Amino acid sequence: MAVPPKRPPQFGDYQNAIYFAGLNGVLPGVPVDFATLEARAAAALPPATLTYLQGGCGDEHTQRHNADAFAHWGMTPRMMVDCSRRDLSVELFGMTLPTPLFMSPVGINGICTQDGHGDLAAARAAAITGVPLCQSTLSNDPLEDVAAQLGETPGFFQLYTPKNDALTESLVCRAEAAGYKAIVVTLDTWVTGWRPRDLNAANFPQLRGHVLANYFSDPVFRGLLDRTPEEDKAAAVQQWSGVFGKVLTWADMPWLRSLTKLPLVLKGICHPDDARRAIDAGADAIYCSNHGGRQANGGIAAIDMLPAVVAASGRTPVLFDSGIRSGTDMVKALALGATAVGVGRPYAYGLALGGAEGAAHVLKCLLAEADLLMAVNGYPTIADVRAAGAERQSR
Numbered sequence: 422m423a424v425p426p427k428r429p430p431q432f433g434d435y436q437n438a439i440y441f442a443g444l445n446g447v448l449p450g451v452p453v454d455f456a457t458l459e460a461r462a463a464a465a466l467p468p469a470t471l472t473y474l475q476g477g478c479g480d481e482h483t484q485r486h487n488a489d490a491f492a493h494w495g496m497t498p499r500m501m502v503d504c505s506r507r508d509l510s511v512e513l514f515g516m517t518l519p520t521p522l523f524m525s526p527v528g529i530n531g532i533c534t535q536d537g538h539g540d541l542a543a544a545r546a547a548a549i550t551g552v553p554l555c556q557s558t559l560s561n562d563p564l565e566d567v568a569a570q571l572g573e574t575p576g577f578f579q580l581y582t583p584k585n586d587a588l589t590e591s592l593v594c595r596a597e598a599a600g601y602k603a604i605v606v607t608l609d610t611w612v613t614g615w616r617p618r619d620l621n622a623a624n625f626p627q628l629r630g631h632v633l634a635n636y637f638s639d640p641v642f643r644g645l646l647d648r649t650p651e652e653d654k655a656a657a658v659q660q661w662s663g664v665f666g667k668v669l670t671w672a673d674m675p676w677l678r679s680l681t682k683l684p685l686v687l688k689g690i691c692h693p694d695d696a697r698r699a700i701d702a703g704a705d706a707i708y709c710s711n712h713g714g715r716q717a718n719g720g721i722a723a724i725d726m727l728p729a730v731v732a733a734s735g736r737t738p739v740l741f742d743s744g745i746r747s748g749t750d751m752v753k754a755l756a757l758g759a760t761a762v763g764v765g766r767p768y769a770y771g772l773a774l775g776g777a778e779g780a781a782h783v784l785k786c787l788l789a790e791a792d793l794l795m796a797v798n799g800y801p802t803i804a805d806v807r808a809a810g811a812e813r814q815s816r
């Protein structure tokens with residue numbers, strides 16, 4: 422008997438699942454669109470967590486612009502193309518990922534759920550959906566425990582390089598041993614940007630002892646302390662604050678490269694010259710991002726910087742985040758050349774409203790919309806999306 426051809430997962434089927442559940446009176450517990458999602462999460466989250474998660478730097482112009490600028494880009498539908506099956510898979514770091522979506526590192530996932538284990542919940546959302554999690558250095562649970570929840574889904578480890586090189590090396594060793602598939606070094610946050618919402622409330626979760634489990638569980642970090650974090654948490658937090666952010670320069674690239682045989686990704690690259698320099702120095706992927714508008718205000722919208730970074734990166738993969746709010750935004754970023762795209766705040770709001778299932782729902786909605794857009798636009802694969810491209814349009 423002939424084996425029917427394998428049908429790639431049709432993420433758009435989630436739409437039917439929602440409609441059919443409605444026949445039994447079951448409506449989505451977590452909203453399917455970003456605006457409603459954000460409003461519901463804002464009502465549910467404790468104020469300190471909300472301002473940290475929702476806010477950005479300065480008057481938040483760059484943050485707003487990140488999302489608004491997607492409207493400048495438009496795609497053209499093509500007809501009479503068989504799109505009855507879509508294949509959203511992409512190749513990255515020698516793996517075939519079922520979709521080009523990943524969860525960006527969000528250092529306060531831990532406190533987005535009421536039980537304080539939001540990092541584990543994000544990892545479970547990855548396991549449910551097959552969407553990789555880029556796990557932040559800032560975590561309420563040690564990176565090993567997070568990795569253990571990922572199931573078959575790959576995880577990437579986002580590294581904040583402390584001032585203490587031995588601590589950096591220890592964190593990278595632990596991430597490798599725990600099975601993470603790439604090391605993502607964030608370049609744009611060795612110091613925090615000017616964040617008025619948090620400043621007005623004197624609110625910085627880390628200084629209240631949150632999300633520091635990777636430091637408190639680390640033998641090198643513990644060796645810097647006179648008393649253990651369990652005995653004297655305030656002193657441990659003080660030590661963290663002193664050691665947090667090393668100022669990296671290009672001169673550090675050989676050292677960074679020598680830390681791991683895993684793919685090395687540089688996060689926060691926005692200029693084509695920086696992309697070229699990173700690749701020349703051994704980076705395996707470029708991560709174009711302006712940190713969701715949380716670091717430098719007054720910047721160009723991240724999506725508008727992507728085409729030049731892609732052009733400069735040649736065959737090197739380019740990851741992208743900052744401002745993606747919908748499946749349509751996802752497809753636009755892919756059309757502009759991103760290899761894979763991340764979301765930050767959207768899935769964190771999902772965590773806040775429904776834990777692992779809530780975050781998984783947000784990811785499924787993004788994928789369903791992207792899949793259906795590809796179906797109606799006549800783009801059956803991500804390669805077709807890239808070939809079609811997107812054009813600048815006046816609003």
Ligand SMILES: Cc1cc2nc3c(=O)[nH]c(=O)nc-3n(C[C@H](O)[C@H](O)[C@H](O)COP(=O)(O)O)c2cc1C
Nearest residue numbers: 474525526527528557607712713743744764765766
């Ligand atoms: C609350 C919060 C915490 C974040 N923490 C980290 C972090 O620990 N490491 C990091 O590299 N990026 C961090 N980011 C930035 C995200 O990885 C990502 O670049 C950004 O959220 C993307 O923009 P979006 O929120 O508009 O999707 C954080 C973002 C938010 C909103």
Ligand SMILES: O=C(O)C(=O)c1ccccc1
Nearest residue numbers: 528559610612613712715
């Ligand atoms: O809040 C952030 O975006 C973030 O990544 C961070 C992490 C640690 C210290 C300061 C900022």
